[in-house]
Amino acid sequence: MYFYIKSQTIKCLVFVFIIQMILIGAENIWAQSDYNTVSPEQILTTIESKGRGFVEAGEFRFRLKESTELTDFRGNIVSLYELPIPVEAIIVYQVMPHSDPCALKIILQREITRVPQPE
Structure with missing residues (x-):
């Protein structure tokens, strides 16, 4: 039992x-x-800084994956190392839950030249 x-x-x-x-x-x-x-979104913004696996544009920090495609002004694919800073670009991204948005594609529009400030 x-x-x-x-x-x-x-x-x-x-x-x-x-x-x-x-x-x-x-x-x-x-x-x-x-x-x-969730469909990707896109934004025209100025990329102000870059680092290992991310770019910062305005108030956003976009994560980069190995599959993130960076395209220069002529349509050629470039590396993150070759990305000029600052640069105006279209960022196609996907919003991630509980994380920074993930950049799927970055299309460079124009390089922004900084004017030297007199001291």
């Missing part, structure tokens, strides 16, 4: 565990599909 009750308790715990795993998996699938349906 004791063994039977013990095995029923274990069966009940296993059943509850399996249901929890199914619900957690369904929630993750729903959250991922919701993220992928």
